[in-house]
Amino acid sequence: MLITDPVKDFFQKIIEERVLVMVAQDVDGLCACKILQSLFKCDHVQYTLVPVEDKQDLVTEFDSHKEQYKHMVLLNCGGSIDLLEILEPDDDVMIYVIDSRRPIDLVNFYCERQVYLILKQNQEEAQLIPDYDHIYRNYDSDNEDSDTEYEQSSKRHKFDQETLEKKREKRIWEEKRKEIIFDYEEYSYYGTSAALILYELAWKMSKDDITMLWWAIIGVTSQYQNKKIGREKYISSVLELQGHLSRLNHREEDNENTTSIDSIKINFEHDLDIALYRHWSLFESLCHSLNTGTTFKVWTNLGMKRLHQFLAEMGIPLTQCKQSFAFMETKTRDNLQTLVQESAEKFGLRNIKFHSFTAQCGFNHKLCASDVVFSVDSILTNTESSKPESYEDNSNFVDALEGLSRITSPKLEEGLQLAKVQLRAIKNNVGSFIDIGQVLSYGPFLYTNIKEGSPDCTLFAQPLFLVTFSHFLLHSYMRSLGKSKRDRARNLPLVICSPSPQEGSTMVVGIPPLSEESRKNLFGNAFHHASERTKSRTQHHFFNPAIITVVNEDRSKFIDALITIMS
Known part of the structure; x- marks a missing residue:
């Protein structure tokens, strides 16, 4: 059932209860979790926090806690699956769902009790819901x-x-x-960020602050950066956040007690869409960013030559470009955005700048919201944990939460270094795939396969990393084609197969074509139909329906059926 007044029908109902909070392991879910934790702390709400990776985790954790808790909050999970069927809750269990995934399961939407949805629907989303009759x-x-x-x-x-x-x-x-x-x-897609929904709940209760707003900003930025929402949806959310920032800044100016040097300061500005450039060298950032790396085709000698020409056009010496951003000349750092934008159009770089937010604490360097997304994403997909075995299962989740706690967190810095390692792995593998022609046209979609034992295979076994790599690969493949073929290929989605952590099975990921600005993905439905048609042994246990696992022996017939269905 859709809740229209979350303050009355959600927060005030759980404020005196013991609450179980289950969180999907993505950046938006973690940011929503941090905001909810702050609200719980204000009112001394007792709660238990549990991370969940997929539907199996959700069922397991629910079954193990249902005797102790009658009020449960699901963050970025559960909205698109029939919770009454999969969880089979007792009649006195209340489940509150704050999930950005769409479409919402119709049983959850029209259920009159037990399942309560806290959503923010635009007019288009509301019109898509079928009538009850x-x-x-x-x-x-x-x-x-x-x-x-x-x-x-x-x-x-x-x-x-x-x-x-x-x-x-x-x-x-x-x-x-x-x-x-x-x-x-038919399509799966993403709605309003869960972090933004919870921030607006805090605002309605007059409990919001600048730190909560920063988490909401990171949640929205993660949706855009990870290609979950299009530019139009992102800008509309950013404008809302900008309004809240102006209000909070005015409030802090009126309050003399908030002028501590250690307090966080957020600025709204146009920023360069270049990965981690404040924490790396400009040269490395340009090589490993989705926009610039694919436009210059840095995996080729000609592409690297064009990149050097671009730097020369800006008038920045190569020695400065290859040293850390912090040690570049002050004049160059201050004028970098102008220099890049003036040269970008000549070299075919589009949307090199985007609306963003930066945060600063004391005299530390500025931290862009996109930098935090890179850091937290890399922590969540970290495969080299040094924690003891008893702690290892949730260590990435705990480290990611710690990284979000404050912008000067050591974990956040560790995440930035991990992100550089992962971006290098993406660039190297993308170059190899393009050079050997590993991306093939299968008619209605493009297809590629990561072989077992390949470099960085442990990273490719992580769904978050595999999806990020898929977007880099699709953009790079488009750039590698001639103009005549590029127009047709822009309308083709990509299917990528990678060895699964489960022995004897393959992970299959589908991402929408570049021409799909809204980022709607049809593969969730298509995977189900292909599996049913061929009776393939598949598992659809990820919250993202466009990611499944299939038994190796059934993979060929599954892909053949997918070609037939999408033709």
Whole structure:
């Protein structure tokens, strides 16, 4: 059931209860978790925090805690699956869902009790929800009555035209229902950030502060940076955040007690869409950024030559470009954005700047929201944990939360160094894939396969990393084509297969084509149909429906069925 007043129908109902909070392991979910933790701290709410990676984790953790907790909050998980069916909660269990994934499961949406959705829907999303009468209709009771009438009347008339007419109407209605549900569930996509929803809840209760706003900013930025939402959706969210920032800045100016040098200061500005450039050298950042790296085609000798020409056009000596940003000349650092933008158009760089936020604490260097996203993402996908075995399962989650705690956190710095390692791995592998022609056209989509034992195979076993790599690879492949082929290829999505951590199985990921600005993904539905058609042994246990695992022996027939379905 959709909650219209989250303060009254959600927060005030759990404020005196013991609460179980289950969090999906993505940046937006963690930011939402930090905001909720702050709200709980204000009102001394007792809670237990549990990270969940997939649907199996969700069921396992629910079963192990359902005896102790009757109020549960799901952050960025559960909204798109039938919770009543998968969890089978007792009648006194209340489940509150704050999830940015779409489409929302219709059972959750129309359930009148137990499952409560805290969402922010725009007009377009609201119009996509089918009417209740089109999905649910009390035909069962009608049929029971009509069957009884038929049995009685058959003794007298042997034929009942009214009963047959009702059965025909029911069959037509069921066929129409299937069409409506298919259209509704055809694409998976993302709505408003869970962190932004919880921040607005804090604002409505007058409990928001500048730190909560920073977490909401990071949550929204992660959606855009990880290609979950398009530029238009991102800008609309940014404008909301900018309004809140102006309000909080005015409030702090009026309060003399908030002028501590250690307090966080946030600025709204246009920033360069270049990965980690404040924490790396300009040369390395340009090589390993999605926009610049793919535009220059840095995996080729000609591409590196064009990159050097770009730097020369800006008038920045190569020695400065290859040293840390902090040690560049002050004049060059101050004018870097202008220099890059003036030369970008000449070299075909589009959208080199974007609306963003930076934060600063004391005399530390500025930290861009996108830098934090890179850091936390890399911590969540870290495969080299030094924690003891008993702590290892949740160590990445705990480290990521610690990294978000403050902008001067040592964990955040560790994450930035991990992000550089992962970006280098992406660049090296993308270059190899393009050079040996490993991306193939399978008709309705592009296809590639990561072989077992490949370099960085432990990273490719991480779904978050694999999705990021897929976007880099798709953009790079487009740039490697001639102009005549590029227009057609822009409309082709990408399917990538990688060895799964589960022995004898393969992880399959599908991402939408570059032409799909809204980032709607049709692979979740297509994977289900391909699996059913071929009776392939697949597991659809990830919260992202466009990521599945398939048994190795069934992979070929599964891909063949996918080609047929999407043709």
